[in-house]
Amino acid sequence: MxxxxxxxxxQHCLAIVGFSVIPLLIVNLSLHALFxxxxxxKVSENLLNRVEARRDTLDLFLxxxxxxxxxVAHTNKISDLIDEAYLGRVFSIMHAKSxxxxxxxxxxxxxxxxxxxxxxxxxxxxxxxxxxxxxxxVMSQGLYISDVFMGYRHYPHFIIAVLIREKNETWILRLxxxxxxxxxxxxxxxxxxxxxxxxxxSTNQLQTLPRFGGEYLSAPIFKRFGKGTDNGNIPYxxxxxxxxxxxxxxxxxxxxxxxxxxxxxxxxxxxxxKESPDEILSPLAQGSFWMYLLTAAGxxxxxxxxxxxxxxxxxxxxxxxxxxxxxxxxxLQANKMIALSKMAAGIAHEVNNPLASIxxxxxxxxxxxxxxxxxxxxxxxxxxxxxxxxxxxxxxxxKVIHNLLGFARRMEPAKEKINVNxxxxxxxxxxxxxxxxxxxxxxxxxxxxxxxITSDLSQIQxxxxxxxxxxxxxxxxxxxxxxxxxxxxxxxxxxxxxADTGKGMTEAELxxxxxxxxxTKEIGKGTGLGLSISYSIIEKLGGxxxxxxxxxxxxxxxxxxxxx
Amino acid sequence: MDNAIRVLIVxxxxxFRETIxxxxxxxxxxxxxxxxGIKALEVLKQKEFDVMVLDVKMPEMDGIETLRHVKKMxxxxxxxxxxxxxxxxxxxxxxxxxxxDYIMKPAPINELLDTIGQAYNKKRGTA
Numbered sequence: 077m078x079x080x081x082x083x084x085x086x087q088h089c090l091a092i093v094g095f096s097v098i099p100l101l102i103v104n105l106s107l108h109a110l111f112x113x114x115x116x117x118k119v120s121e122n123l124l125n126r127v128e129a130r131r132d133t134l135d136l137f138l139x140x141x142x143x144x145x146x147x148v149a150h151t152n153k154i155s156d157l158i159d160e161a162y163l164g165r166v167f168s169i170m171h172a173k174s175x176x177x178x179x180x181x182x183x184x185x186x187x188x189x190x191x192x193x194x195x196x197x198x199x200x201x202x203x204x205x206x207x208x209x210x211x212x213x214v215m216s217q218g219l220y221i222s223d224v225f226m227g228y229r230h231y232p233h234f235i236i237a238v239l240i241r242e243k244n245e246t247w248i249l250r251l252x253x254x255x256x257x258x259x260x261x262x263x264x265x266x267x268x269x270x271x272x273x274x275x276x277x278s279t280n281q282l283q284t285l286p287r288f289g290g291e292y293l294s295a296p297i298f299k300r301f302g303k304g305t306d307n308g309n310i311p312y313x314x315x316x317x318x319x320x321x322x323x324x325x326x327x328x329x330x331x332x333x334x335x336x337x338x339x340x341x342x343x344x345x346x347x348x349x350k351e352s353p354d355e356i357l358s359p360l361a362q363g364s365f366w367m368y369l370l371t372a373a374g375x376x377x378x379x380x381x382x383x384x385x386x387x388x389x390x391x392x393x394x395x396x397x398x399x400x401x402x403x404x405x406x407x408l409q410a411n412k413m414i415a416l417s418k419m420a421a422g423i424a425h426e427v428n429n430p431l432a433s434i435x436x437x438x439x440x441x442x443x444x445x446x447x448x449x450x451x452x453x454x455x456x457x458x459x460x461x462x463x464x465x466x467x468x469x470x471x472x473x474x475k476v477i478h479n480l481l482g483f484a485r486r487m488e489p490a491k492e493k494i495n496v497n498x499x500x501x502x503x504x505x506x507x508x509x510x511x512x513x514x515x516x517x518x519x520x521x522x523x524x525x526x527x528x529i530t531s532d533l534s535q536i537q538x539x540x541x542x543x544x545x546x547x548x549x550x551x552x553x554x555x556x557x558x559x560x561x562x563x564x565x566x567x568x569x570x571x572x573x574x575a576d577t578g579k580g581m582t583e584a585e586l587x588x589x590x591x592x593x594x595x596t597k598e599i600g601k602g603t604g605l606g607l608s609i610s611y612s613i614i615e616k617l618g619g620x621x622x623x624x625x626x627x628x629x630x631x632x633x634x635x636x637x638x639x640x
Numbered sequence: 641m642d643n644a645i646r647v648l649i650v651x652x653x654x655x656f657r658e659t660i661x662x663x664x665x666x667x668x669x670x671x672x673x674x675x676x677g678i679k680a681l682e683v684l685k686q687k688e689f690d691v692m693v694l695d696v697k698m699p700e701m702d703g704i705e706t707l708r709h710v711k712k713m714x715x716x717x718x719x720x721x722x723x724x725x726x727x728x729x730x731x732x733x734x735x736x737x738x739x740x741d742y743i744m745k746p747a748p749i750n751e752l753l754d755t756i757g758q759a760y761n762k763k764r765g766t767a
């Protein structure tokens with residue numbers, strides 16, 4: 077019963093790998109996911125803080141501007157302010173420590189420019205603002221911060237205007253803010269190489285120049301990076317309705333981005349900031365890389381370990397199996413031998429007595445034939461022949477019985493000093509003529525270091541003779557019989573080897589070879605007892621007899637005898 | 641006939657025993673048979689024998705047991721043990737107990753005659 081070792085190997089190996097790899101993967105992946113979440117949260121929070129800081133800065137800037145304009149509007153008489161020389165002095169004071177303003181103007185309630193100081197004097201001095209949207213707004217609200225617009229100067233700008241009341245008359249003090257200041261504030265949010273920040277108004281029009289894509293007063297355009305860059309016209313989602321600051325990770329036409337939006341308090345603007353996850357989450361990507369690398373290394377280690385360990389284990393199992401099989405084979409053979417020898421002895425005994433009677437009676441008849449004067453009887457020769465035949469066949473039966481009993485006998489073996497090589501020489505000598513006659517060569521392969529052993533010479537000789545006979549019979553004619561000896565120093569045993577180049581035997585034949593009455597020879601040629609007797613003799617001498625055979629190549633019998 | 645060798649054949653196998661007796665008598669020996677150990681001891685009480693051929697394997701009283709009694713009763717009788725091959729041990733044991741020799745069954749008549757002759761010579765030598 078051969079075990080399927082390959083299947084066992086895989087089962088064991090996969091079990092080890094499975095039980096180690098699954099927990100490893102679960103732990104690694106869940107830790108990674110957890111870390112991912114935490115880190116993403118952290119990054120989002122950072123982004124939120126950053127966009128709010130920018131927004132606050134912007135608010136501060138606008139509030140300061142408003143405060144300054146207010147101060148100017150309420151600390152000067154309108155009669156002074158409409159004097160352009162006076163207004164020019166005020167403006168140069170305002171402008172002395174900052175470049176926040178482009179121009180300044182005073183407008184009456186009919187929309188006429190009463191006074192103007194700034195670079196667009198020719199265009200704007202004569203302008204009437206009565207129909208401008210901001211004009212209505214400031215008239216009704218008293219203070220107005222406009223969106224960016226082109227106006228008469230055809231250049232993007234925005235204004236802050238306050239209403240001045242004096243003696244039931246109203247004027248408007250109007251200042252154009254330098255857009256560069258706002259741009260500077262917003263652009264401080266361009267941190268990464270792919271990040272962007274801009275302001276949109278309540279109708280999703282750009283109030284500042286974004287880093288990528290879009291012009292003043294157009295809708296912001298999303299720019300894609302990386303392979304197959306095709307800018308097309310992907311718009312940003314409309315974030316103009318943002319009230320509460322928010323950070324979102326979203327997909328714009330398949331592009332993963334972080335978008336943060338914060339509403340500017342002092343106007344209707346929304347500050348939008350965009351970040352690329354690749355950039356801000358790069359530590360995370362690095363973490364992933366290491367996780368995969370370490371996991372792969374772990375898997376490799378586990379698999380290698382499992383394979384090596386399983387190999388060792390399977391080899392051990394295989395060895396144990398082999399030993400067990402050998403032991404059980406030997407035990408089986410020994411048991412079989414005991415049972416068979418008992419049976420053989422029983423049969424021999426039962427047959428022996430009638431055989432003895434037949435022999436004696438035949439003998440008696442023979443005696444009588446000699447004594448009596450029966451020569452006259454015409455059948456005398458027939459009687460005589462018949463009696464001879466009886467005796468002859470009784471003798472044949474007796475030989476079989478003696479062989480059988482020889483197999484079963486339990487005689488104490490003699491103890492003599494034997495030179496094994498001499499014994500082999502002597503024994504092969506008996507058969508050399510016979511072998512030569514059928515053209516079989518007997519080759520000798522003796523070792524020189526074979527020691528003298530103590531055993532039963534004649535019994536060993538009987539066994540060797542039997543094996544040589546078998547070898548010659550197995551070859552038939554034309555072949556080589558090799559007789560060898562060897563000293564097994566490790567176990568202090570002597571090995572005798574008889575190999576032939578005969579027809580060999582099949583596995584089935586080999587299994588039965590030591591059974592009594594088993595023979596491969598023709599009927600009548602062999603009793604089938606030789607090898608079973610040889611087996612029991614060697615066994616009794618404390619040795620072992622083994623056989624190896626290959627069909628078509630020959631058979632090797634090995635006898636191992638203890639030195640003592 | 642005075643110097644004819646007196647032989648007692650002890651064997652439970654009738655055909656064998658009777659034929660042997662006939663054949664020995666035909667060869668100028670004075671042979672008799674006994675079909676068991678007990679019978680043999682009875683016969684031995686009444687008559688004197690030179691040689692006894694004793695089968696090892698018999699019912700009731702086996703050859704070894706019989707030999708013990710014989711050696712007590714009439715130690716001068718030489719005993720030849722008749723044994724199957726497998727009971728060589730018994731043959732050897734018999735010799736330890738004082739038997740002259742042992743013969744394996746079935747034995748050719750000449751071998752038996754030879755051994756009987758040797759046993760007789762030994763007995764005469766010692767007598």
